[in-house]
Amino acid sequence: MRENAWAVVPRLRSWRRMVWRVVFVGLPLVAVLAWLDWRTTAAAVEHARADRLRLLAQVAAIASADTVTDHTFPAVPQPRAATPISEIGAPGTTEIVDPTAATVRTFDAEGHGTMWRFDPAEIAAPTRGIVVRSTMFAVACGLLGMGLVAGATHLGLARRLDRLARETATRLDFEVVEQGDELETLTTTLRRTIDLLETSCEDRARLAMVAERTTSAVVMTDRDRRITWVNEAFTDITGYTLDEVVGRVPGHILQCEESDPATVRRIREGLERRESIRETIFNRAKDGRGYWLTLDIHPVFDDDGDLSGFLAVESDVTELKSMQERLAQTERRLRMVIEGAELGTWDWNIQTGEVVFNERWCRMLGYEPEEIEPHVRSWELVVHPEDMDEAMHALQDHFEGRAETYRCEHRLRHKDGTAIWVLDAGRVYEWDEDGRPLKAAGIHVDITDARETALRYELAAAGASVGIWDWDLVSGDVHLSANWKAILGYAPDELPDTYESWHDNIHPQDRDRVISALERHLHTHSPYDIQFRMRHRDGTDRWTHARGQAAWGFDGKAIRVAGSLADVHDRKLAELAHERLAAIVEQSEDAILGLALDGTIVIANPACATLFARPVEELVGRHESMLVPAKDRQAELDHTERVAAGERVPSREGFRLRADGSEVEVSVATSVVRDDEGRVVGFAKIVRDITERREKRALQESHAALARLNTLLAHQNARLEEMTDRAHRFVDDVSHEFRTPLTVIKEYASLILDGLGGPVTDEQQDWLRTIDVATVDLNTMVEDFLDSSKLRAGRLRVDRRPVAVPEILDNVERLLSRKAEAADITLTIAAAPDLPEVFADPEKARRVVMNLATNAIKFSPRGSEVRITTRRLEEEIEISIHDQGPGLDRDDLATLFQRFHQLPNAMSPSVKGFGLGLNIARQLVWLNLGRIDVDSEPGRGSTFRFTIPIHHPVAIVDRFLCVQRQREDWPDRLAVAEIVPARSRETDRIRQSLCGASAPTDIKIVSRAGDRIVVFGPTDDADLWEDRLRRMVADEFGDDATEITVRGLGSFAFPEDGESARRTILNTLGHSKEILRA
Amino acid sequence: MPDRVLIVDDERTLARVIGIRFKAAGFEVATAFSGESGIAAATADPPAAIVLDVRMPDLTGFEVLDRLRADPRTASIPVAFLSANVQDSARSAAMAAGAVAYLTKPYDPADVIAVVTRAIDAHRRSA
The missing domain is CATH 3.30.70 (Alpha-Beta Plaits)
Incomplete structure (x- = not known):
């Protein structure tokens, strides 16, 4: 897919790094392994070990000790952790006790010895890299031994040597190529030491012994270059014993045909000039084995300054040489690998800008090597403009030491205009003294296919719920992964890989939004990252989350867009629910507080600001108690604790403090907040201002109380009514039952009076008449009493109707005349003729006449007259009752019509009555809508008048x-x-x-x-x-x-x-x- | 032959004393002490007039009157109420029901005899 360059998806960096490692790091690794291979040869190990032991043995021979303590010497388990010799020995002395057992004995200043035993197994065991350093260590040991021999004054020097040896060893560990130089330095130091020793050490024999025991071969000659002494190391290296070489010239014995003649010449010339010489030369040993030797030859002068001979220290550098050989070989191999792997390489002179591109580099871009100018310009021209920045940054990072290597993935323009992805990696291999990069080299790997594969792989691997979509905008091809279809509930073959499968399944309400987001991405490069609903096969809507990345051509037009689709339905619903909840919390008129377990306010919604009259920011982080008045704190605390204990606690009513110190009455509903694992992590409190509610409730309560009172009243009323009814029924009954016996009494008296029971004397007649009148009075009294109570209760029924006046008077006349007759009163009723009908209850009117007339008769003296008259007024008829009684004074008149008013001066004191008569009369008059008044003067009789309205x-x-x-x-x-x-x-x-x-x-x-x-x-x-x-x-x-x-x-x-x-x-x-x- | 008057009143002493009055006035008197016995007596031997109490334990005077009016043998017998109820409305109701008079207790014996005598005369004239 070279013509469809993939844009970098940031998340893929880690994978890209992996690719880089495989392709790029792997190759240098070959070199490293090769080097390690060299370093780990058993021969080298054995060699170094032998050297060391020999040296130790020689040192051990130097001295003996009187007291010995055994120690197992840690055999340099880590190169850099080895105990410095200077510390082992200081400030005493060290000796090798037993070379085979690798035992070292040290002495302190007082001569107390300590035995250090090297475990031979351990010496063999350490990592292979140690061997080289072990050699150096041994050298240092040897030198130290010499230093010790030379005396305490040279201890410092020995320490320096040791340090140097260690540093050297450290460097050697990593910079093999520099070993030669280090050896040189070491040798120089050695030479100086020897010089020093020569001038300061009295015992030359011991020097010789030291020389004899060093791992380097030491050769001493006379001025004619004939050997006078060689040490054992010489024998080890060359195979010749001291005896065999004494008197002979070293070059003659050791040099061979392969020895470089130029070197040989330089040595000879140096010797002739009596100069110090350092050369490396290939020699052959006695057994014909070839070896590389570094020679340090120094002229030795006697006290007089005459040349007495030469001292040569010779080190076997065969292994070094061999390593160099291997390096060269590795380089050749690398080159082959580079070629074989079709790596483009570049070698860049940063100062001049010149770059050597290899053939592959050129062909990768579709060019012949001749077509590419060997300059960095060539690269700059083909880098995709969008990637240039990243590449420059990566370079900068490396140049300035922030990155160990330069590494970058970018697009290069192929000769045919398409983009290819390359991994570009390299490093500076030459720096100037100021740390500026001079030269750098690196490789280009074509990773176009890898990237494409990687993207799909990455996305597919991202999880079962992630679908992948890929839309080639040029060809119109759409790829929808099985996962993508699964999200919508389809099997891979149930939904075609088409644009429509995507477009048509977007929720209609979300479609415009999704499409415009995608278009925005294609045109403005804004991220395409959007959540929307897709229609599931089962007809439901699923929330999905789509992300995508387009790739743009060099003309800036999007050529491809691809990305992922994740089912986030559950999460989204949870989010929406959470948002809704959040909105509720935000919008709530109740204050909602989130509290930590200790009562610290963690969250407060806006309503808190209103309720507590404080800004929300002021609440968060403070303790809840700041909002609770002291009097309510304990109760609030108890409430919270009960909730925390898992009790189901109803909301409590309490108080909260506002910022101004005022209190507000609230109800508080508390619930616990738990984390995902169900642990209680805090509380949520909903605080509601119930001032209004409380007032409302008080109102409701008083309403309820009123209603109860009303009910009670209604009940009482009903009872009262019932009681009144009963009372009135009782009164009616009494009235009825009373009349019957009264009538019986009256009737029998009347029978006797009328002579029906036999003759009656006059006296008896008078008595019987009294009985008769008394019964009538008693009846009147009872009726008055009952009427009075009925009137007061408003229960006296009124039956007003148009009625003729004589109808009222006729009925009363006979009753009254009998009374009058009994009282010896003349009763006269004089009704006016042609009176109009009145509107009245005639019974009531009749009662009034009876009442007033009875009174008149009662209070009139015997023989006087009671006169009843009628006359027409404008709208009513007036009925008057005149008597000739004692009359009434002013006081009487004022209280005349009151209840229980007893009229004085009754003519028949035996019958007093209840004093209800006039009161009843007045009320009856009123019932008939009339008036009543009295006109009276003491001694002149009285006139009672009442009116009845004419029917109009x-x-x-x-x-x-x-x-x-x-x-x-x-x-x-x-x-x-x-x-x-x-x-x-x-x-x-x-x-x-x-x-x-x-x-x-x-x-x-x-x-x-x-x-x-x-x-x-x-x-x-x-x-x-x-x-x-x-x-x-x-x-x-x-x-x-x-x-x-x-x-x-x-x-x-x-x-x-x-x-x-x-x-x-x-x-x-x-x-x-x-x-x-x- | 004197007219016979039936007096119906649950109060026996009162019925008797009324009877004495009527006898004294020259009437033949029959008495009954309940509504039912009153009706039985009136039906068995229809009197010239009936004096009827209103409030009795078994039947009210109004009920008795209705029953009497419903029976052709007694339908036309003049009936005068003698009641303890003095309410004008009760009087109206009695008159509406077809009583010839509504007398209240305590009554004037002369009134009762006058009313009954008048009623018997009126009845005879109309018959």
Whole structure:
């Protein structure tokens, strides 16, 4: 897919690194392994070990010790951790005790010895790299031995040597190529030491012995270069013993045909010039074995300055040489590998910009080597512009030491215009003294295929819930992975790899959003990372998360886009739920606090600011107790602890403090907050201001209390009513039962009086008459008493109707005349002729006449006259009762009509009565809408007058209002209603029912004509009253009465508004006048 | 032959004393002490007039009157109520029911005899 360059997906870096390692690091590794291979040859190990042991043996021979302590010497387990010799020995001395057992003995300043034993197994065991250093160590040991021999004054030098040896060893460990130089340095040091020793050490023999025991071959010659002495190491290296070489010239013995003649010449010339010489030369040993030798030859002068001979220290550097050989070989191999692996290589002179590109490098881009200018420009020209920055950064990092190597993946333009991906890696191999890079080299690997494969692999491997999509914008090909289809509920072969499979399955509401996001990505390179709903095969919607990356051609147009699709439905739902929850918390009017276990406020929603009158920021981090007044803290704490203990605790009511110190009444609902593992990690508290609720509740409570009271009252009322009913029934019964025996008494007395039981004397007649009058009085008294109580209860039924005046008077005349006769009073009733009908309850009117007349008779002296007269006034009839009694004084008049008022001066003191008569009379008069008054003077008799209204509605209204004004217990509003029966013949029946036994006395019928009845009475709600009238009539008549129409005509205030009330009623009646007249 | 008056009242002493009055006035008297026995007596031997109490244990005077009116043998017999109930409404109801008079206790014996005498005369005239 070279023509479709892949964009770098950042997440793939780690994988890319892997590729790099495989391709690039692997190759240098070959070299390293080769080098290690050299270093680990058993021969080398053995060699070094032998050297060391030999040296140790020689040192051991130097001295003996008197006291010995055994120690097992740690055999340099780590190169850099080896115990410095300077520390082992200081400030005493060291000796080798037993070369085979590798035992070293050290002495302190007082000569106390310590034995250090090297375990031979351990010496063989250490890592192979140690061997080289072991050699150096041994050398140092040897030198130290010499130093010790030379005396304590040279201990410092020995330490320096040791340090040097260690540093050398360290360097050697890593920089093999420099070993030669290090050896040189070492040798120089050695030479200097020897010089030093020569001048300072008195015992040359010991020097010789030291020389003899060093691992380097030491050769001493006379001035003619003939050998005078060689040490054992010489024998080891060359195979020749001391005896064999004494007197001979070293070069003659050792040099061979392969020895470099130039070197040989340089040595000879140096010797001739009596200079110090250092050369490396290939020689052959006695057995014909070839070896490389580094020679350090120094002229030795005697005290007089004459040349006495030469001292040569010769080191076997065969192994070094061999290593160099191997290195060269490795390099050759590497080159082959590079060629074989089709690696493009570059070798860049950073200062000049010149670059050597290999053939592969050129061909990788479709060019012939000749077509590529060997300059860094060539690279710069083909790098994809988008990748240039990254490459430059990577270079910079390496140049400035931040990265060990330069490594970068970028696109290069192929000759045919397509992009190829390369891994570009290299390193600087030459720096100048200031640390500036001079030369660098590296490789190019074509990883285009790898990247493509990698992307798909990566995405596919990312998890079962991730689907992969890939859309070639040039060809239109779409690839949808099996996972992609699985997310939508399809098997791989059930959904075609088409654009439509994607487009059509996006939730319609999300489609525009998704497509515009993708287009934005293709045009503006903004990230394509979007969550949307896809339609699942089962018809449900699934939340998915798509990410994608396009690749753009050199013309900037997107050529391909690919990415992943993940099913995030559950997560998204959880998120949405969480968002909703968060929104609820945000929007809640209740303060919501999140608390840590210790009560620290962790979260506070905006409502907290309102409730506590503090900014939310001020709350978070503080302890909850700052919000709780002291008096409520313990209770709050208990509440919280109960919740924490897992109890189901109802919300509690308490208090919270506001910033200004005021308290607010709240309800607090607390719940525990748990982490994923179910541990309680804190609390959530919902705090609600219940001030209003509390007030509301108080109101509700008082309402409820009122309702209860009302119920109670209603109940009491019902009971009272029942009791009253019973009382009245009782009164009725009493009245009834009382009359019968009374009648019996009266009748039998009357029988005797009338002579039916035999002759009666005059005296007996008088007595019997007294019985008769007394029974009548008793009856009147009882009736008065009962009427009085009924009147007070408002239960005295009134049946007003148009009635003729004689109808009232005729009935009373006979009763009264008998009384008058018994009291020797002349009763005269003089009714005016042609009186109009009155509107009244005749029974009540009759009672009034009886009452007043009875009183008149009672208080009149014998032989006097009681006169009853009638006359017509403007709108009423007046009935007067005159007597010639003692009359009443002013005081009497004032209290005359009160209940239980006893009139004085009764003519028949035996019968007193209850003093109810006049009170009842007045009330009965009022019931008939009349007036009553009295005109009296002491000694001149009395005249009681009362009126009854003429039957005329207007007059009645006036009268009604007038009478009511005088009453104290009357409501101050009146209502007027009109009852219109469906059939006019019903009018009388309705009227009768309204006036009947069950009718209340507070309803007044003011007109009855035609088909209408206008009524009015005390109430402040005409509508309710209207309803009451309807029910009342219905009760009386059954269902038929529902055909009546009851119209509330309004209610009006009374008595303040008496005049307008009157007018209202009269107007109401007005439309009935025609009917009335008819 | 004197007219016979039936007096119906559960109060026996009262019935008796009324009876004495009527006898004294020249009437033949029969008495009954309950509604049912009153009806039985009236039906068995229809009197010239009946004086009827309203409130009795078994039947009210109004019920008795209705029963009497319903029986052709007694339908036309004049009936005068003698009641302890002085309410005008009760009087109206009695008159509406077809009583010839509504007298209240305590009554004037002269009134009772006058009313009954008048009623018997009126009844005879109309018959």
